[in-house]
Amino acid sequence: MSSTKAKSAYQQGLTREHRTDITSDEYVVAMANLAVNSVQDRDAAQAIEAVVARIATAFQEMSADLAGDHNITSLVADLADTVKTMKAQVKGCAEECGTAAEA
Secondary structure, three states, X not given: OOOOOOOOOOOOOOOHHHOOOOOHHHXXXXXXXXXXXXXXXXXXXXXXXXXXXXXXXHHHHHHHHHOOOOOOHHHHHHHXXXXXXXXXXXXXXXXXXXXXXXX
């Protein structure tokens, strides 16, 4: 492997439409980093999904416990629904990160 850096397209005197600021080696490294980061992001999103699921369950139970006793039952139920929506969004994020990691 040469110790000198490969000339960029600009340095090689290519016309503007053929120039690039990235070498093929840099591209391969960037793609490998993207795959690694996607796996880490997927794992983090899955962990967040588990936590959000527990929060949603807690709000659902709280709403059931408060049914008929307090005037905030509908607010807690709305909050539980919002957290369920958040869980679905986090799950989708985890799936997309998994897809990116496989690419």
